[in-house]
Amino acid sequence: MAHTRILRAFAALSLAMVAVLAPAAAQAASDGPASHLAAPRPADVPTDVDDFSYSSWDAVYEIGLDDEGRARMRVTETLVARFPDVDQNRGIVRGLATSYEGASIETTILSVTDSNGADVPYETDEEDGLLYVLTGNDDDFVRGLTTYVIEYEMRDVILATDRSEGSSAPPADEFYWDLLPLDSTQPIDRFRAEIVFDPAMSNALNGATRCYSGPSGSKEECELEGPTTDGRSATFRVESGPRPAGDGVTVAIGFEPGTATQPLARTPDPVADVAPIVAAVGALGLAAGSWVAVSAFARRRRAATGIVVAQYDVPDSLPPLLAAAVVPGAEDVIPSEIVHLAVRGMLRIEEGTEEDEPRVRRLGEAHSPDQLDVDALEALFLDADADGVVDLPAADEAFAARMTALQHRGTTEAQSRGLTEKARSRSAVILQWCAIGLAVVGLAFGIWSAASGRLSAIPALVVISIGAFLVLLSSVYPFSKHTVLTVEGARTYEYLQGVKEFIRVADADRLRMLQSYTGAERRADGTADVIHVYERLLPYAILFGMEREWGDVLEKAYASAERGASWIGDPASFALRTQLASFVASSHSAATYSAPSAGSSSSAGGAFGGGFSGGGGGGGFSGGR
Structure with missing residues (x-):
């Protein structure tokens, strides 16, 4: 897991550098995930791949604590898509969140199957904080009612909240989650979700629950059934009839404080977030x-x-x-x-x-x-x-x-x-070695902070990486003889x-x-x-x-x-001054003449009592392929 977190930290760093050095790519990305991920359609099909609906959307969320006391969630989504009877779609695109409240949630796709349990071909792509699941392939089209069963896991989905400041509510842990993607253009005929907690978490429920529905920012409340107990596990249910595109359902379920161990990334640590930046500034100052x-x-x-x-x-x-x-x-x-x-x-x-x-x-x-x-x-x-x-x-x-x-x-x-x-210069060499040493220490600390899953440490890692590069680049001058x-x-x-x-x-x-x-x-x-x-x-x-x-x-x-x-x-x-000024200008120009380079040209060219729909983790994206 640590190895995976390190790779993700460096992936985030690479994306930040690409955003600076490749504005054209950034502009392409800004067109939206659906247009970026949609496969090309035949020229004779004028419809859009997002022009379909869901007959039903069912999801089961199984949440428990692992050996470290951290929350782990297994989700099974059964999505029945209704495609038009033309060669328009090759499948669906489901976008899943990869982070929540400053920490990576290690989203992992377990399987994609059909209604009979047969494997459905798919590929994944990660972009802008979402892990996209692209079902189907470029060779086959799908028509009519088509079922997709997507199983995936996430970690650290329980958030510790501290309401001691400015609120009369006591501190608590909560599962505050968007059950439907609000960034979606497909309506849903019927929606149903079950949220099942393991015995340890069921025993820690504090009785506080909320349910919100509607577009992002809506405070309209909905009915959350439960908890019902089957054995020792507690289950909550929410369901509804037709929901328009972009209409979400968000639930908030409360637990006693300290129920779930929080990841290091959510632990306040201004040193980890700021120290690499200070090191970068100090190293550049020494350089x-x-x-x-x-x-x-x-x-x-x-x-x-x-x-x-x-x-x-x-x-x-x-x-x-x-x-x-x-x-x-x-x-x-x-x-x-x-x-x-x-x-x-x-x-x-x-x-x-x-x-x-x-x-x-x-x-x-x-x-x-x-x-x-x-x-x-x-x-x-x-x-x-x-x-x-x-x-x-x-x-x-x-x-x-x-x-x-x-x-x-x-x-x-x-x-x-x-x-x-x-x-x-001996003093220049000493100062430059100090700059390199500080940059290396700051870079190592930045990598360690980002590798711990702390997303807030990524900007500092970017800064210290650029700073370390500039320090190394600047070393040529003080280390050279002059x-x-x-x-x-x-x-x-x-x-x-x-x-x-x-x-x-x-x-x-x-x-x-x-x-x-x-x-x-x-x-x-x-x-x-x-x-x-x-x-x-x-x-x-x-x-x-x-x-x-x-x-x-x-x-x-x-x-x-x-x-x-x-x-x-x-x-x-x-009139010596006039003659001299003219000669100096002319002879300087002749002595420093350089022909213009050939071929050069220019071109123009949820909280309980204060939550809302879309305010939790999860959600993601849904579209067509």
């Missing part, structure tokens, strides 16, 4: 913490002295391709490298024949101080014409691939030069932060810094060549995303010197 720990680890590795001093010059051994590997979140790396080559006199940026395709011209007189600059020149001018001129293409995958490889070369070069290394700065790399990063600080401060402060240092390039009168210094910093301003601000500073410097930039556009123009 998130491990990701934060990785980021904190990378930030700690960027600190060398913790002191940032404004710098107005960048050494030749730190071209933008290499600096981008040290500066987290560096922007527009390729445009920055091209501008770097331009301001150092190795190429000139010109307007192309197309507005979004600027042209670069190679200049032979300048020397490339770093091998990365040499590699960048070769990659840029691979397709140059005889004059050393090439248009940066707006849509060329080959060019974009070269630029991507060039940027990757800067990353690998940073590692080979000892600026970066691969390392794993690129972080070495001690030398941290010093380089602080130096570049000093460059950023120099770019950020006011112009008067920058001039003071230039006059106070001896390393700046000097004019004959001993003052610093401001334009030369500012031009050299422009590529790094682009890396920091500060090209607009620095472009404005350069424009003012050019205007003060009454000349324009010699490395881009029209030298007579002082």
Whole structure:
């Protein structure tokens, strides 16, 4: 039984996942069990398989206590169906409840026979809390009066009720059961039911009984005969004449409290229902913490002295391709490298024949101080014409691939030069192992709670299952080695932060810094060549995303010197910011171009004194096949 309950718990979990991942299937299920289970009819039969009636509906309920003191019920239903005299039906569909008040009742079909006791072929299907019995087969039709005798068993059909709060009635156990399916489209000519209790339960009867009839929610009372005693067993009877489709009969029979042992699933246990959810939240929180720990680890590795001093010059051994590997979140790396080559006199940026395709011209007189600059020149001018001129293409995958490889070369070069290394965060690993451990414990507890038959534990099991999956999925990041700065790399990063600080401060402060240092390039009168210094910093301003601000500073410097930039556009123009913004946008687009994927497309597309009919367990469904 425990094995069966575990399988049912996982079946419920699977259904929950399918409902999330397969909305189309959920929509099909919403059409109703009758349409889902009905076999296809011949095209020449226009009638519906549910278009029949029952001549009689008789049921015998035998209820007793097992060795554990839990209620067990054996039911024999004798249903005489009246089918039309056409090839419409292959049988009936009887739906039986599989749970009651939060607990599985372990519904088991024992047999399906005809009026002579011969076996009737059938199959079962479980869906939406009902076990469907589909009689007959797809090859044979049935006509006229046809008898089906369905025998089945259920467990834990006696419910313990506590009326101590808000009610004057004392606590009691009760058999509160729907004897007819309220979800039915077939009328019944005659209905009769017998409810027989074993001696132990008969001795525990407290005399309280109720009977309700009518559609779901009706409080109209009906006559429940009994109890009559045959030997030591007590029997109750209820019967009626014609009943329209969906008209139910519900009985409530009371017992002394504690008569039937209740399943664990009905025992209040908020821990079992909530603990897996808490474990899922905690595990996901720890997993998130491990990701934060990785980021904190990378930030700690960027600190060398913790002191940032404004710098107005960048050494030749730190071209933008290499600096981008040290500066987290560096922007527009390729445009920055091209501008770097331009301001150092190795190429000139010109307007192309197309507005979004600027042209670069190679200049032979300048020397490339770093091998990365040499590699960048070769990659840029691979397709140059005889004059050393090439248009940066707006849509060329080959060019974009070269630029991507060039940027990757800067990353690998940073590692080979000892600026970066691969390392794993120990604190992140510890946090992630804690997350996995908590998820595993929560999942095991959730499975145990669901396996005990507690239906209320199913949502928590779903949550912890999803949480455990996400925790395992997230483990790749904290368990991996990440690129972080070495001690030398941290010093380089602080130096570049000093460059950023120099770019950020006011112009008067920058001039003071230039006059106070001896390393700046000097004019004959001993003052610093401001334009030369500012031009050299422009590529790094682009890396920091500060090209607009620095472009404005350069424009003012050019205007003060009454000349324009010699490395881009029209030298007579002082509109550097406009030219620079256009070039950065165009070159970034060219370096990151990716052709649209081929073939992609989009498409639109009962309580005693407070009960009612249909309020108990059982009931189920009836329809045609």
